Amino acid sequence: MSGDDRLRIEDADGIRRLVLDRPQARNALDGALVAALSEAIKAAGADPAVRVVVLAGTGGGFSAGADLKETARITDAAEAAAHARRMRRLLEMPGGIDKPVIAEVHGFALGAGFALALACDVVVCTAGARLGFPEMRHAVVPALVVPGVVRRAGPLVAFDLLVNGRIFTAAEARIPGLVVLPPGVDAAPEVVRRVAELAGHPAELVAEVKRMVRTSDGADLAHAMDTAEQVNVENRLRRARTTRQDGE
Structure with missing residues (x-):
C-alpha cells in the first residue's frame, strides 16, 4: 500500500x-x-x-x-x-x-x-x-x-x-x-x-528498446539512425564479452 x-x-x-x-x-x-x-x-x-x-x-x-x-x-x-x-x-x-x-x-x-x-x-x-x-x-x-x-x-x-x-x-x-x-x-x-x-525478456534490453523508441520519436531520421548504430555496436560488443566470459 x-x-x-x-x-x-x-x-x-x-x-x-x-x-x-x-x-x-x-x-x-x-x-x-x-x-x-x-x-x-x-x-x-x-x-x-x-x-x-x-x-x-x-x-x-x-x-x-x-x-x-x-x-x-x-x-x-x-x-x-x-x-x-x-x-x-x-x-x-x-x-x-x-x-x-x-x-x-x-x-x-x-x-x-x-x-x-x-x-x-x-x-x-x-x-x-x-x-x-x-x-x-x-x-x-x-x-x-x-x-x-x-x-x-x-x-x-x-x-x-x-x-x-x-x-x-x-x-x-x-x-x-x-x-x-x-x-x-x-x-x-x-x-x-x-x-x-x-x-520474459532481459530487463536491460527492454529498457534499451524503450529508450530508443523515446529518442527516435520526433527525431530526424539521421539522428535516430546515429543512435541506433551506436546502440547496435554497444549491444554486439556486450554480447561478445558475455560469450567469452561464459566460455572461460
Whole structure:
C-alpha cells in the first residue's frame, strides 16, 4: 500500500500494480492522487526489483480525468501554474522511466485520465470502455493532453477527438496501438499475458528498446539512425564479452 489511500501499490513477482482508488470520485485525478501516482511511477522506475508497471483503476472505470471540483477552486495564477506542473509531470512520467508501463482500461478513461493511459507503452482496453476528451464541452482547452494525443494519434485524428469532445468506445477508436479486446472480454487476463511477455525478456534490453523508441520519436531520421548504430555496436560488443566470459 502507498501512504495515500487514493492509490494502492501491489507487488508480485517483479510486477508493480499502481491502482487508482477513488471509486467514489470515479478515480478523478486530484492533486494528492497526481502527486502520489507520479512518485509511485518514479519509484517503480528506480526499483531494480520491478520489471513491469501496470496502471489500473478500481470501481467502474480507469479515471474520469482531472478532479473538476478541485480545479473549480483554483482562483489565482500561482495555483493554476502549480496544478499544471503537477499534471504535466504525471503525464510525462510513464514515458520517462525505462520500465515498460501498461494501462489496464475498463469502464471509462476520460480527459487527463485517457491521456494518462495513452502515455503508457501498452494500452489494453475493453471493447466497451468509454474514451474521450470532453473538456471542450466544459469550455476548457485540453491543453496538457494535446501533445500526448498528437504523438499517439497524429494531428488530424487528435484535432477531431479534442475539438469535438465526443465520447466513443474503444472499439470505435481510431488511435493506433490501442489493444482493443473482443466484446465481453476483461482486460485483466490480456494484461497478465502482456506482462509475462515483457517480463520474459532481459530487463536491460527492454529498457534499451524503450529508450530508443523515446529518442527516435520526433527525431530526424539521421539522428535516430546515429543512435541506433551506436546502440547496435554497444549491444554486439556486450554480447561478445558475455560469450567469452561464459566460455572461460
